[in-house]
Amino acid sequence: MAKRYTLTKPQRAAAVLVAMGKSRASQLLKFFKSDELRVMIDAAHTLKTIPQPDLEELVKEFEAEFAVGAGLMDSAETMQKILGEALSEEEMFAITGRSHDLHPNEPELSVWEKLPKVDTDELVAFLGNESPQLCAVVLSRMDSKIAAAIIEKLEPGLRKATVARLLSSKDVPDPVLGTVENRLEEVFDLSGNTAAAGEGASRLADILNQMQKEVSDDLLEQLTPLVGEKKVNGVKSKLFRFEDIPSLSKESRTALCDGLSTEVLTIALRGADDELKEAVLSSISQRTRRMIESELEAGKAKASEIEQARKSIATLALRMAQEGRIDLQHSEEEAA
Known part of the structure; x- marks a missing residue:
């Protein structure tokens, strides 16, 4: 049993969790703090095969059940799988600096394997500014359906020249092909970033x-x-301005206006059209509405003050949307 006592406490904890299996271990993980999990993950990577008798003694010490089987092996990968089922992608990365991906050494896809994932309109926009030779090189290596869709959208002159190049195409030298691949990878960020x-x-x-x-x-x-x-x-989709308020849902408009002072709303509404005014005023209390309407009839404000007030409201809306407190997606029913 001497070998068992050479394990550190984090190693012993990791060994027991792995031995318990994913189902039981996942239930226990929620009781650990992130720094404790990180220590155990590091410990799991240092574990080697543990003889069955030693492992049974460890399990008894933790008063947990252990199913009889072979000695503990592949501790690091097993611990990774347990964490992968128990934690979200974000939690996993925050604790370990790694994602759920257990096969980081899988072969890298080529540029031509990644290119079909690029939006067709983006490819058309790119090729529209390139030579017929480059267009032919790219299209000749793409799926025929995708290539046909792109060719149909090209400007007539470029389309004709590209098809002619495809008809008379020859083998492209490796250095030239490498240059084209680098260009595509850079333009469309095919490196995965x-x-x-x-x-x-x-x-x-x-x-x-x-x-x-x-x-x-x-x-x-x-x-x-x-x-x-x-x-x-x-x-x-990330843009929002004060003038976009009418497109928000009633709930989002109300939540937004609740976080604003009467003074800011009053300044922002000066010079606004009737639709925008009503979208804002219908989202606040009747008492506040009467106060703002009275102020709008009596006072004035500088153009710079109005612009600043509107920008502050738009900034607040964007922040609330990032926090999940309102939805900036335009509702067709509301906007109609």
């Missing part, structure tokens, strides 16, 4: 939210043929 892409959309949305609506709408319209409608829609 979707988080960075999402951050880019969020940063752009933050900037556009600070602009005049007419300017930002014009920019997005110009961006669509360059990056594709899907990416532009991703940015649009």
Whole structure:
């Protein structure tokens, strides 16, 4: 039994959890703190095969049940599986720095295997600014249905030249093909860095939210043929302005207005159209509504003050949406 006592306490705890099986161990994991789990995970990675007798003694010490079987093996992977069933993806990453993926060494997909996942409109937008030669190289390596859909959307002149290149295509030298693959991987972020892409959309949305609506709408319209409608829609989903309040549901408008002072609402509503005024005023109490309506008839405000008040309300709406307190998704029924 001497071997058993060479284990540290975290190792012994990890050994018992693994021996108990995923079902029982998962029930116990919720009683551990994140730092304790992290220590046990590290300990599990240091465990080697533990003889059955020693393991039985460990289980008895913890007064837990143990099913008779072979000695403990593959402790690290088993512990990973237990955690994977007991914890969410976010909790798993926060504790271990790893996801639920137990096979990190799986072969990497090629650019051509990843490319079909890119939105067709994005591919059309990209190829629309490229040479017929490059278009032919890319399309010749894609599924025929996807290639046909893209070719149909190309500008007539480019479409004709691309089809001609496809008809007379020859083997592409490896250096040239490698250059094309690198370009595609860079343009469409095929390296798998979707988080960075999402951050880019969020940063752009933050900037556009600070602009005049007419300017930002014009920019997005110009961006669509360059990056594709899907990416532009991703940015649009993160945009919100004071003028968008009528498109919110009644519940979201009420929750938003509850977090605002009467003064801010009054300033923001100056110069607003009737639909916008009613969307806001119908979301507050009758007493507050009468106060604001009275102020709107009597006083005035500078354009800069109105703009600042409206931006502060839009900022609050975005923050509340991130916290899950309101929904910024436009309701067709409400907006109609």
